[in-house]
Amino acid sequence: MTNHWIDIKNADCIMIIGSNAAENHPISFRWVNKAMENGAKLISVDPRFTRTSSRADIYAPIRSGSDIAFVDGVMNYIVQNNLFNQEYLVDHTNASFLVNTQFGFSDGLFTGYDGSKRMYKKDTWQYQLDESGNPKKDPTLQDPNCVFQLLKKHLSRYTLEKVSSITGCPAELIVEVAKTYGATGAKDKSATIMYAMGTTQHTVGTQNVRTYAMLQLLLGNVGVAGGGINALRGESNVQGSTDMAILFHILPGYLKTPRVENQTLAEYLEMWTPKSNDPKSANWWQHTPKYTVSLLKAFWGDHATKDNEFAYQYLPKVSANYSHISMFEAMYDGVIKGLICMGQNPAVGGPNVLKERKALEKLDWLVAVDLWETETAAFWSAPGVDPKKIGTEVFMLPAAASMEKEGSITNSGRWSQWRYTAVHPPGDAKSDLWILDQIGKELKKLYQADTGPFPGPIVHLNWNYGPGREEPDVHLVAKEINGYDLTTGKLMASFGALKDDGTTSSGNWLYCASYTEAGNMAARRDPTDAPNKIGLYPKWSWCWPVNRRIIYNRASCDLQGNPYAPHKWVVKWTGPETKWAGDVPDGGWPPGDKYSFIMKPEGHARLFGFGLADGPFPEHYEPLEAPVKNAMSAQQLNPVVKIWSGEMDDVGTVEKYPVIATTYRVTEHWQAGQMTRNNSWLVELMPDMFVEMSKTLAQAKGVKNGDRVRIKTARGEISAYAVVTARFKPFKLNGKSCEQIGLPWHYGYKGLATGHSANSLTPHVGDANTMIPEYKAFLCNVEKEVG
Numbered sequence: 001m002t003n004h005w006i007d008i009k010n011a012d013c014i015m016i017i018g019s020n021a022a023e024n025h026p027i028s029f030r031w032v033n034k035a036m037e038n039g040a041k042l043i044s045v046d047p048r049f050t051r052t053s054s055r056a057d058i059y060a061p062i063r064s065g066s067d068i069a070f071v072d073g074v075m076n077y078i079v080q081n082n083l084f085n086q087e088y089l090v091d092h093t094n095a096s097f098l099v100n101t102q103f104g105f106s107d108g109l110f111t112g113y114d115g116s117k118r119m120y121k122k123d124t125w126q127y128q129l130d131e132s133g134n135p136k137k138d139p140t141l142q143d144p145n146c147v148f149q150l151l152k153k154h155l156s157r158y159t160l161e162k163v164s165s166i167t168g169c170p171a172e173l174i175v176e177v178a179k180t181y182g183a184t185g186a187k188d189k190s191a192t193i194m195y196a197m198g199t200t201q202h203t204v205g206t207q208n209v210r211t212y213a214m215l216q217l218l219l220g221n222v223g224v225a226g227g228g229i230n231a232l233r234g235e236s237n238v239q240g241s242t243d244m245a246i247l248f249h250i251l252p253g254y255l256k257t258p259r260v261e262n263q264t265l266a267e268y269l270e271m272w273t274p275k276s277n278d279p280k281s282a283n284w285w286q287h288t289p290k291y292t293v294s295l296l297k298a299f300w301g302d303h304a305t306k307d308n309e310f311a312y313q314y315l316p317k318v319s320a321n322y323s324h325i326s327m328f329e330a331m332y333d334g335v336i337k338g339l340i341c342m343g344q345n346p347a348v349g350g351p352n353v354l355k356e357r358k359a360l361e362k363l364d365w366l367v368a369v370d371l372w373e374t375e376t377a378a379f380w381s382a383p384g385v386d387p388k389k390i391g392t393e394v395f396m397l398p399a400a401a402s403m404e405k406e407g408s409i410t411n412s413g414r415w416s417q418w419r420y421t422a423v424h425p426p427g428d429a430k431s432d433l434w435i436l437d438q439i440g441k442e443l444k445k446l447y448q449a450d451t452g453p454f455p456g457p458i459v460h461l462n463w464n465y466g467p468g469r470e471e472p473d474v475h476l477v478a479k480e481i482n483g484y485d486l487t488t489g490k491l492m493a494s495f496g497a498l499k500d501d502g503t504t505s506s507g508n509w510l511y512c513a514s515y516t517e518a519g520n521m522a523a524r525r526d527p528t529d530a531p532n533k534i535g536l537y538p539k540w541s542w543c544w545p546v547n548r549r550i551i552y553n554r555a556s557c558d559l560q561g562n563p564y565a566p567h568k569w570v571v572k573w574t575g576p577e578t579k580w581a582g583d584v585p586d587g588g589w590p591p592g593d594k595y596s597f598i599m600k601p602e603g604h605a606r607l608f609g610f611g612l613a614d615g616p617f618p619e620h621y622e623p624l625e626a627p628v629k630n631a632m633s634a635q636q637l638n639p640v641v642k643i644w645s646g647e648m649d650d651v652g653t654v655e656k657y658p659v660i661a662t663t664y665r666v667t668e669h670w671q672a673g674q675m676t677r678n679n680s681w682l683v684e685l686m687p688d689m690f691v692e693m694s695k696t697l698a699q700a701k702g703v704k705n706g707d708r709v710r711i712k713t714a715r716g717e718i719s720a721y722a723v724v725t726a727r728f729k730p731f732k733l734n735g736k737s738c739e740q741i742g743l744p745w746h747y748g749y750k751g752l753a754t755g756h757s758a759n760s761l762t763p764h765v766g767d768a769n770t771m772i773p774e775y776k777a778f779l780c781n782v783e784k785e786v787g
Contacts, residue, residue, distance in 0.1 A: 098128040
């Protein structure tokens with residue numbers, strides 16, 4: 001989240017899209033309701049009429065996989081009707097920047113496309129530069145090569161009629177959404193967007209989020225109270241685990257993993273440290289060398305010196321994509337021989353789980369760490385599987401639950417909150433920290449006894465979390481993450497003092513200031529609000545970065561430091577002596593000295609996003625499996641997605657599978673079900689796998705409420721109870737009536753409640769930028785079970 005949960009109450013309009021927050025994030029609705037009590041409008045955009053929709057002032061149904069067309073259409077209406085915030089666009093975004101005159105777009109493709117490699121060469125996706133090497137600008141926004149005019153031209157194709165035919169949403173509803181949301185372009189108004197996996201789990205998932213960000217920038221809704229782009233994370237610590245680099249392409253603090261071409265530390269820093277010639281650009285990532293060296297010192301301590309590039313050579317160099325789908329494809333092909341699976345159940349939660357279960361059969365060993373024996377730990381006992389033919393050795397390690405261990409979680413709003421042990425874990429169950437500490441210690445012993453070809457990265461690890469302790473000291477871990485001044489031994493007070501000379505350490509620069517000499521900031525529980533009284537509560541827990549509750553908050557002010565919305569100001573300039581008041585500002589410089597978007601080298605938010613793999617502007621493409629041809633261009637599928645075509649990677653056609661399908665969660669179950677399908681109370685509430693379908697589809701298939709039906713895709717088939725409902729209605733797409741169904745994805749073959757896994761149906765294909773799987777839009781057929 002750019003903002004945080006409580007800040008939702010400050011919004012004048014709320015759009016919930018790609019999320020059913022009322023059911024899946026029910027506590028968030030406390031703040032949605034508070035905003036609505038104060039007069040805010042709620043817009044629900046969803047293929048299904050949900051409990052969120054039932055609270056909404058406007059419900060806009062769109063079929064799964066058409067978010068870009070919908071939001072591009074809304075933006076087109078806003079631009080054509082001058083509802084945008086021009087002052088904000090000029091002062092805080094790259095709308096005025098001039099783009100290379102060779103940049104272009106035609107029939108679904110941007111300039112530079114290489115079809116043989118399914119990728120873009122981006123040399124035309126660049127700014128025009130002046131003699132100082134800074135981007136040229138047209139503050140009038142009239143130059144045909146400025147970002148605003150290029151965007152206006154791109155959006156003009158998304159007419160109401162075209163968008164309605166792609167999304168299935170009536171044109172008059174699109175206008176109502178655009179007018180209602182567009183009204184927050186007024187300087188004293190704000191709107192927020194709440195989204196979740198319904199947005200991201202598509203082959204265009206990153207671009208879906210980009211459309212939301214661009215809509216917010218057009219209206220001046222980033223950095224302000226009641227604004228922002230707010231991802232609703234699916235678990236309590238998804239944000240924290242991402243910050244700590246659970247994904248393969250980043251190191252802690254969103255530093256880049258070294259690529260194979262970054263053979264030296266100097267080459268790595270040269271490639272990943274952005275540069276700017278503009279003195280008004282803070283270009284905060286220029287400090288990458290300080291954060292990288294401090295991270296290496298945290299990893300390897302005294303063994304990381306200037307003479308050995310601070311142990312940079314101990315870091316692996318990435319040469320391929322190691323995301324979830326790629327990893328399981330490699331397992332299936334016999335390339336990966338072992339897997340440690342902690343708190344994850346891919347045999348239910350992964351895409352194309354029939355293939356992923358088969359991939360587990362090809363491992364030499366599997367370590368499953370969880371509270372119960374999950375489907376992943378017991379993949380060998382899946383229906384139809386003969387364990388005698390499986391050579392995988394499985395190690396099941398019992399784990400402690402969250403209330404059985406001490407530590408921190410970082411919520412969607414970036415608030416890091418300390419939790420204490422409520423009860424001790426049962427039996428032999430151990431905390432994740434204990435398990436990882438034991439593995440680390442044993443690996444060091446093994447490498448010290450038999451060094452092998454490259455022992456340094458293991459034997460030189462800075463690994464000391466309390467000698468002689470049964471349970472590692474979680475506070476030592478938190479302090480290591482914060483970092484130390486190695487010349488004094490004291491904890492660092494802020495990342496502003498980190499250095500690249502080896503005299504400081506920090507396990508994650510973003511969390512530097514979270515555990516200081518003043519104590520554990522995440523454990524604070526002072527409910528006093530900030531002077532602006534907008535719900536910042538700066539002494540409750542701790543928020544990265546540097547306890548800033550709303551990021552890019554300097555964009556909430558004009559260039560003199562005056563808030564656009566004085567009645568809900570975030571920060572304001574009070575003079576050279578007293579400086580900024582309110583939230584921790586995005587940099588303490590006086591107004592006008594630095595641009596507001598400090599993480600970008602040009603200092604401005606990007607409407608023109610040249611860093612993405614699939615284009616600087618969002619363009620509608622159909623999902624891998626779609627019921628209609630792309631109405632916008634000849635490019636049916638995102639032209640740069642990776643297409644897997646191995647065994648068990650079959651793709652269905654509309655002729656055989658005419659029904660759109662999507663997956664979602666229910667309130668009563670959580671994730672892949674291991675924590676809730678073993679709870680008798682929750683099982684009683686939601687005992688069986690079901691499929692929701694419209695009354696018209698049920699009538700056409702001869703299905704009644706409660707009948708057993710079979711859902712088939714090119715990859716597999718499942719059985720479920722039919723829930724015939726008015727919550728789904730057919731969509732009119734390009735003049736054709738198309739049905740959509742919905743499936744909860746929590747069920748599997750272990751636990752008290754069992755059922756077929758919806759992900760037996762989903763494909764192995766992912767987003768062009770992140771490779772997040774496309775769970776939310778695929779094709780199927782539905783038939784009533786006979787006998």
